[in-house]
Amino acid sequence: MITGKHYIAGEWLESEGRFSSTPVTGGAQEFCVGTPALVEQAAAAAEEAFEAYGATSREARATFLERIAEEIDARGDQITTTGCAETGLPQARLQGERGRTVGQLRLFASHIRAGDYLDRRHDAALPDRVPLPRPELRMVQRPIGPVAVFGASNFPLAFSVAGGDTASALAAGCPVIVKGHSAHPGTSEIVAQAIAAAVQACGMPNGVFSLIQGGRRDVGEALVQHPLINAVGFTGSLGGGRALFDLCATRPMPIPFFGELGSINPVFVLPNAARSRAAEIGTAWAGSLIMGAGQFCTNPGVVFIEDSAADAFINAASEALAATDEQAMLTDGIAEAYRLGAAQLQQIDSLREVVGAPCDSRSALPYLFETTLDTWQSEPHLAEEVFGPLGIVVRVPSTSDFAGIARGFAGQLTATLQMDAADTGLAASLRPILERKAGRILANGFPTGVEVSDTMVHGGPYPASTNFGATSVGTLSIRRWLRPVCYQAMPESILPEDAIGAF
Incomplete structure (x- = not known):
């Protein structure tokens, strides 16, 4: 049963204010509004819990993560029903996202059991070294303390209450306070109930996890x-x-x-690929653009293609996009921002609208614009994200312009090269430029669909992310919540468990 309450340090608590959910289907529900006072209560509990939780063994934390996954799966039907109603996402998407959420919890459990993430290092003592002896030195990664996580609007499971940020922080040994997103508060509460059940089953300190629902800007600022x-x-x-x-x-x-x-995740269609399969690439790109109503941070929003091959690409993409049905967007605010973004582009005379059908509701239809390289370079706001199924195709006079285009980009999550074997030379010249711009570089694919694995990087230079050395997806994400500590001449009897043993 959804109560509409916050979960703070093992208790379900009410607060005075209320807000109503805005589901796509079904009736609205009331939820308690977060407050700075609740932040204070949750933070104090998290700090108290850290003394015990930060000292737990990797095995205990791995078991805890696996139990959270089990509890989420046990509530799978309720999560799917509530999530679909709140967000308008289809059933298959919610089921797949739940699989990703529990999969990353289990992956992180396996990863911390292995211990490689600790980057343990050991310098043996050299008492006879001259002119100065060296003491024994040990280095290991240690958890940093309580962490705050903000739930995302576009992933009610994988980037929210028990998503990658929470899972990786718990794996590292850090208590977590989640500020739930008001777009899916019911889904958030069900997942919090799953975590609460795992806390009790595994005997974890109650302050290890808290959920504060909704709340105005002052709650986020207080956190x-x-x-x-x-x-x-x-x-x-x-x-x-x-x-x-x-x-x-x-x-x-x-x-x-x-x-x-x-x-905006730029896509470069290299010349030989463009000549041999421009239409095929255009159709596939359209499918990626409209996936999830374009509400992915890896949505490939702009394509650069040589002018001589652009017609085939645009015709195929526009045919695919024109056949697309309306899709519900996650919130009324996102839908309104999408309409506003499209309307602003429509005011640019040198930007031709190829596909476009406005919606006045929470639903969206795709937009496709085409333009020239001159317009792209003279209208810098074209490089700003429009969150939704909107794409721009830029006709480039010559592929010799690609390097300059790539150098002009701000930081990106991804960059894609559509290429054939004969394009290898050009691709090799673009690769060192793009790797300074993006966290993930693809060949002959599309960036929607982020694998949760050891090798994945979901981040990039600003403004794609605020820390170019980190990823929010994959096992490397655990390192965000750790810091290295060196122990010098420290007796094993007082070392943390992870600093002892074979290195």
């Missing part, structure tokens, strides 16, 4: 500025993320803000 919070994980808009990032940086003790803020 990132609380002196007991040691780092923040965020997936959302550039404006909101940058505001929180600045608050973290201006604290008396600044803390890291790991924000994933969006990207």
Whole structure:
């Protein structure tokens, strides 16, 4: 049963204010509004819990993560029903996202059991070294303390209450306070119930996890500025993320803000691929563009293709997009922002609208625009993300322009090369440019669909993310919540367990 309450340090609590959910189908429900006072309560509980949870064994934390996965799966039908109603996402998408969510919990459990993420290092003592002896030195990664996580609007499971930020922080040994997203509060509560059940079953300290529902800006500000919070994980808009990032940086003790803020994920169609299969690539790109109503941070929003091959690409893409049915967007606000973004592009005379059908509701239809390289370079706001199924095709006079285009990009989550074997030379010249711009570079694929694995990087230079050295997906994401500690001449009897044994 959904109660509409917050979960703070093992208790389901009410607060005075209420807000209503805005489901696509079914009736609205009331939920308690978060407050700075609840942030204070959750932070104090998390700090108290850290003393015990940070000292747990890797095996205990792995078992805890696996139990969370089991509890989420046990509530699978309820999660799917509630999530579909709240977000408008199809049943198959919610089921797949639940599989990803529990899969990454189990992956992280396996990863921390192996212990490689600790990057343990050992320098044996050299008592006879001259002119100075060397003491024994050990280095190991240690958890940093309580972490704040902001639930994302576009992934009600994989990037929300028990998503990658929460799972990786718990794997590292850090308590977590989640600020739930008001787009899917019922789904958030069900997942919090699953975590609460795992906390009790595994005997974890109650303050290891808290969920604060909804809340105005003051709740988010109180969370990132609380002196007991040691780092923040965020997936959302550039404006909101940058505001929180600045608050973290201006604290008396600044803390890291790991924000994933969006990207237009450029696609370069190289000349031989364009000549041999422009239509095929155009159709496939359209499918990626409209996936999930374009509400993916890896949505491939802009394509660069040589002018001589652009017609075939555009014709195929426009045919696929024109046949697309309306898709519900996650919130009324996202739908309104999408319409506004499309309307602003329609005001640019040198940008031709190829496909476009406005919707006045929470639903969306795709837009396709085409333009020239001159317009792309003279209208810098074309490189700003429009969150939804909107794409721009840029006709490029010559592929010799590709290098300059790539150098002009701000940071991206991904960059894609559509190429044939004969394009290898050009691709090789673009690769070192693109790897300075994006966290993931693809050949002959599309970036929607992020594998949760050891090798995945979901991040990139600013403004794709606020920390170019981190990823929010994959096992490397655990390292965000750790810091290296060196122990010098320290007796094993007082070392943490992870610093002892064979290195």
